Amino acid sequence: MQRYFVPAAQLEDKSVALVGDDARHVAAVMRSKPGDCFIACDGNGRDVLAKIVSVDKEKVHAEIVEELTSNAEMSWKVTVAQSLPKGDKLEIVIQKGTEAGAIAFQPFLSQRTVVQYDDRKEAKRIERWRKIAKEAAEQSHRSVVPDIHAVRSWKALLQQFEQYDLVLFCYEEEGRSGNGLRDLLASFKTSELTAKATSAPRIMVVIGPEGGFTPQEAEAATASGAKWIGLGRRILRTETAALFALACLAYESGELGGI
Missing domain, CATH: 2.40.240.20 (Hypothetical PUA domain-like; domain 1)
Known part of the structure; x- marks a missing residue:
């Protein structure tokens, strides 16, 4: 219907x-x-x-x-922080990420962002992104339209980390070393914070641009409270990484059964 x-x-x-x-x-x-x-x-x-x-x-x-009564929402409130990618890739992330259950999207600028950002065009682009999120939420029978936040600087993004129960910083070096998401989320699910939470945990997933994050950005992220994670042994495109992470979080949150 x-x-x-x-x-x-x-x-x-x-x-x-x-x-x-x-x-x-x-x-x-x-x-x-x-x-x-x-x-x-x-x-x-x-x-x-x-x-x-x-x-x-x-x-x-x-x-x-x-x-x-709707039960279409993920039990964890996941925000995707996506460094601005080239072309229409962010539109893909918003559309498919909405279908996958993200509660919000936070575009940001990082050191290797290729896009020439023009804040004069921001209002028009955000309007289009919000329309995409609305249509995707309708198509996937969600009860909530994800928030699309204004583009932020890297420094401003780091300052947001304290608002979340868990910030996952997707870093390809962690994938090569075998440090993945599963063990970290297992610990998170059994932590005192999660066990006693009266509301859904708030999680941010931070995705880099086409060229990835610099070592300096990785250090700054962990200094601000983020946890480094890898998304497997393969290198994912920036528009794939967010969707891959959302699928993992949906599984670990119990949406697919088993918890």
């Missing part, structure tokens, strides 16, 4: 309204009629089943039939 994320103001106690692109999608693409149903989400965990009362290309009115 088609799913739409709507602002909380449009999702009331007994009714919901779709406007703009969502209304046009219902009318022109789905060709829905009164009596048809869709799922509406406020992006903060409230999902409802709604039945269309009236429909046109500008606005769709629907009545709420049922409050739904």
Whole structure:
């Protein structure tokens, strides 16, 4: 069933309204009629089943039939911090990372970032990234649209580390030495912090650009509280690394069973 994320103001106690692109999608693409149903989400965990009362290309009115319970979110709140890659690779990371369960994306600049960053174009790019995240969240039937944060400097990113229960710094040198993710997460899951946590652990995964991180950046990351990890013995493309890490975290968090 088609799913739409709507602002909380449009999702009331007994009714919901779709406007703009969502209304046009219902009318022109789905060709829905009164009596048809869709799922509406406020992006903060409230999902409802709604039945269309009236429909046109500008606005769709629907009545709420049922409050739904969703279990589509990962039990760990994972933020992907991605050094800006070339081309449209960040769009791929956001789209596929949303499907894989990331709760937020934090683009940043590092020493080997190749992209010539232009802050005058940032608002337009962030708007596009947020649209990609919204559409991917709808497609994958999530209850939350991931946050897309403004691009930060390397120094500003390091200052964010203290906000997380665990920061995983993906460093290819650790992969070569065999120091991977599994043992670190096993320790994390049994730690006093995790065992007594009343809310989902907040984890950040830090991914470097096409050329990887410099040794100086790796040292600065660990000095700021991050844990070095490898993602296996092979060298992954920057747009692959985040998705690989998210899959590992989904497995270790128990999403695929076994815990």
